[in-house]
Amino acid sequence: MRAPTGSIVGLCSASATMFAMGMAFLGYWGVHEPVPWRRLDIVIVTLAFAGFASLGSVTWIATTPVAADGDEKVIPARRAFALGVFTIWLSVLVAVVA
Template sequence: MPSPTGSVVALSSASATAFSFGIVYLGYWGVHEPVPWRFMDILVVLFALGGFACLGLVPFMATRPVESESNDAGIRVARRLFLGGVSAIWLAVTLSVVR
């Protein structure tokens, strides 16, 4: 079953928006502070970087070539990357708030 019209554009813009929100929060959180990092700080940064990697790959996976026009394998992979990226960013934000 083909994806709805506009799903590539919507998924790509949603991933760019989530990416920018994550970058803004990470800058606000204080990656640049001179205080020595603890284990929880490293976990926050690792989850955030993993989420940024997933969100950055969404447009590439959504627009990759497929065998036929009705094949939506690229969109399915992009949706999973989007879900994983947003989940990782939210986990990083939650860990930074809880600590």
């Protein structure tokens, strides 16, 4: 199997960076505080976890072995990255607005 090159490496590192930014948001936002959770808090955490799942799957999707050269899974990995970024930023937006 070839080593990942080009956009696959960039996509994987961008996914890891957004994952870390999302974790920093949850830590700063106060997910660990002892205050009882409201329904809105559960919505925010659920959106963030959905984004983490999507961002975490980017590397797996992008580096999946393929049968023939040129059949790389870059497009599905980009879609998973976009979905993860969208849901993380949506959780941030909901937390800031609410």
